[in-house]
Structure formats: C-alpha cells, structure tokens
Amino acid sequence: MDLKRWSHIVAVADRRSFIRAAEQVHLSQPALTRSIQAAEAELGLQLFDRGTNEVVTTPAGEFVVARARQLVFNSRCLERDVELYRSRSLGDMAFGIGPFPAATLLSQLLTEMRCEFPGINLRVEISNWQLLLKRLLEEDIEFFVADTRNLPPDPNLHIRAVRREPGGFYVRSGHPLAAHKSVTMPQLWPHGVLSVRLPPGVRAVVSQLLGLASPAELSLALECDDVGLLKKVALACDSVLAAPHAAVKEEVAAGELHPLEVSGLPVQASEMGVVTLRGRTPSPMAELIISRLPAR
Known part of the structure; x- marks a missing residue:
C-alpha cells in the first residue's frame, strides 16, 4: 500500500469524518471513500464504523492507525531532514509558549531574534499546555515551552527542563x-x-x-x-x-x-520545559531559539 493511502487512513481517524478528512488531504469525499475502501479490501479488515454522526475506528482500525501514523510521521521527518541536511540554513518557523513563560521571557527572546535575524519570519502561539500539545502532535509547531508538571506520559515526547518559576x-x-x-x-x-x-x-x-x-x-x-x-x-x-x-x-x-x-x-513554582517530538530533527532556527532559553 502506498504512503498516501496510509495518510488517508490517519486523516479519517483524526477527523472522524470523511468530509473533514477529505478537506485535509485535498481530495473529494468520494475519492477518499474509495481510497479507504480499497485499503480495507487490501488489508482484509474493516477499519472504520460509519455511524450517523461520526466515523469511529474499529479495534482493527485502532491497531492499523497507530502504525500508519508512525509511518506517515517518519516519512515527513525523512523529507524534512533531507531538506535540512541539504540546506542547513536558518528558516521561518513556529513554536508555542505557555502564559507564564510568555510573560517572563518571551519579550527579550523575540527582541533578540528580530534584531539578529530580521529576515526570518516567526509565528508564536501563546496558550495553555493542552492546546499547545495538540498543535505539536499535529506538527503545526516545532516545539513549545510550558509548565510540564501535568503533561501526560508519552514516549513520543521529549522534555528538556528549562527552569522553575516560583x-x-x-x-x-x-x-x-x-x-x-x-x-x-x-x-x-x-x-x-x-x-x-x-x-x-x-x-x-x-x-x-x-x-x-x-x-x-x-x-x-x-x-x-x-x-x-x-x-x-x-x-x-x-x-x-x-x-x-x-x-x-x-x-x-x-x-x-x-x-x-x-x-x-x-x-509554589512552575516547572518550565521545552517539549518536542521525539525522533524529529529540529530546524536550525528551532535549535537556536531553544539554545537561548534560560537553563536551570
């Protein structure tokens, strides 16, 4: 099965809707439906229950989606790492930050970046760790800085302690x-x-x-x-x-x-940390910004 079809399976599982998943993968709904049907036929498994309100993965679907997700993620990482290896140049990037570190260290950090790298475009999302974690898992941001005390245990996450904020x-x-x-x-x-x-x-x-x-x-x-x-x-x-x-x-x-x-x-003190996806190579700009964060 080709990688695009695996990505279609992941999209349907994430969006719980053929309509929303079709928009995400830039296909028509009938085309996406045919792709999923072909995947189920090839695997000999029913991956999704088509309910009236939303699409839900079957037990077999949960098993397949977990592995398909890793395949899709590794493919994106490979493409990105090859590009980084080829260019090794600073580039635009996006990261997230929690409200407390945003209030204590973001202004100085962004001022330094703008003064030293005026040609680089940055996007910063300030929010609570729950929403930032969602953005990270969706690969909408490269990393986030937040209070990590209540992050759920996840082998896909790498956490580096920054400092305590009393x-x-x-x-x-x-x-x-x-x-x-x-x-x-x-x-x-x-x-x-x-x-x-x-x-x-x-x-x-x-x-x-x-x-x-x-x-x-x-x-x-x-x-x-x-x-x-x-x-x-x-x-x-x-x-x-x-x-x-x-x-x-x-x-x-x-x-x-x-x-x-x-x-x-x-x-009372917050435990600030940098949260990244394990196995994903940070972009040069992400590495630079993380290196500028205050250590313990």
Whole structure:
C-alpha cells in the first residue's frame, strides 16, 4: 500500500469524518471513500464504523492507525531532514509558549531574534499546555515551552527542563489586604482570584487551605492565558493576582503591586520545559531559539 493511502487512513481517524478528512488531504469525499475502501479490501479488515454522526475506528482500525501514523510521521521527518541536511540554513518557523513563560521571557527572546535575524519570519502561539500539545502532535509547531508538571506520559515526547518559576499572590497598592503582614486563604479568596489555569497540584493545595471537600469546588474569578491582561485587571480593582514573581517584578519594584504572605501556603513554582517530538530533527532556527532559553 502506498504512503498516501496510509495518510488517508490517519486523516479519517483524526477527523472522524470523511468530509473533514477529505478537506485535509485535498481530495473529494468520494475519492477518499474509495481510497479507504480499497485499503480495507487490501488489508482484509474493516477499519472504520460509519455511524450517523461520526466515523469511529474499529479495534482493527485502532491497531492499523497507530502504525500508519508512525509511518506517515517518519516519512515527513525523512523529507524534512533531507531538506535540512541539504540546506542547513536558518528558516521561518513556529513554536508555542505557555502564559507564564510568555510573560517572563518571551519579550527579550523575540527582541533578540528580530534584531539578529530580521529576515526570518516567526509565528508564536501563546496558550495553555493542552492546546499547545495538540498543535505539536499535529506538527503545526516545532516545539513549545510550558509548565510540564501535568503533561501526560508519552514516549513520543521529549522534555528538556528549562527552569522553575516560583510564584505567589499579589494585590494592587492600597488594597485592603496590602496592610496585613500575612493573610489566610479564606481571607484572600473572597476578593476574587485572577490566574491562568491552575495545575491540579496547586488546586489541591488551595482547596485544602480553603477547607473545600474537593478541588472541583474551586473556582477562579477570572481565568485567562494572558498574564498581561490579568495584571491590568488586578491593578484596577481589588481582585487578587496569582502569578510568577518574574512576571510582576517591574510592578512590584514600582510599588504598584504588593506581594501577599499567605499563611500555610507552601512555595509554589512552575516547572518550565521545552517539549518536542521525539525522533524529529529540529530546524536550525528551532535549535537556536531553544539554545537561548534560560537553563536551570
């Protein structure tokens, strides 16, 4: 069976629809249907159940798709590695970054890249690790930098630790809590907490300090992946900001934000890492950007 047909099988499995898969592989729906039917006939296996709402892989299909996916991936890697070997030149690229590292190191990194390589085009996607992982597996980005504590174990991923990002709670200057030497979590929480999506470990600690029966009961006043926006909101009202220290150091130095000492709260820190696909050779630009990231 040729490689294109294997890629058709993977597309249908991923999109769960012949219509969406046909768009992805640039075929008409009838042509894609014939390709899948020919593959099933050649293999002697039914790969998909054609339901009324979506197409679902059969047990045999799951077995075949897993191996077909690796074939397609290896083929793309080979084509790309040959091109890199032939040119070894810097080129345009895309990568992802989580909200905390975006707030603490992205500005300087991108400034350096633009000053040194003005002819290179970069695309940066700022989002939470769940969406960035999806983009990486779809090969829409080459790598991403994010808090890696909650990444699911996956032999296809390679993770290189970057650094820990300690954080805490902050309020605007003049906030009612700013005058307290220390506060409790029940005193802090009613003011409304602004943060990116809290990792399960942090949710568990905060829930315990609040006396909640389950972390599922914990709710943020504002959850957003844009740390800059969260800072603006915290500076304009009595909400409490949860953020890495490095992201608010300028506001703290200027006296605009005040750190809170929260009794009973252990030190909280994000574990930043670079996540890449194992077996894929990074482009020269990706290698350069990764080398510029701060080490532990």
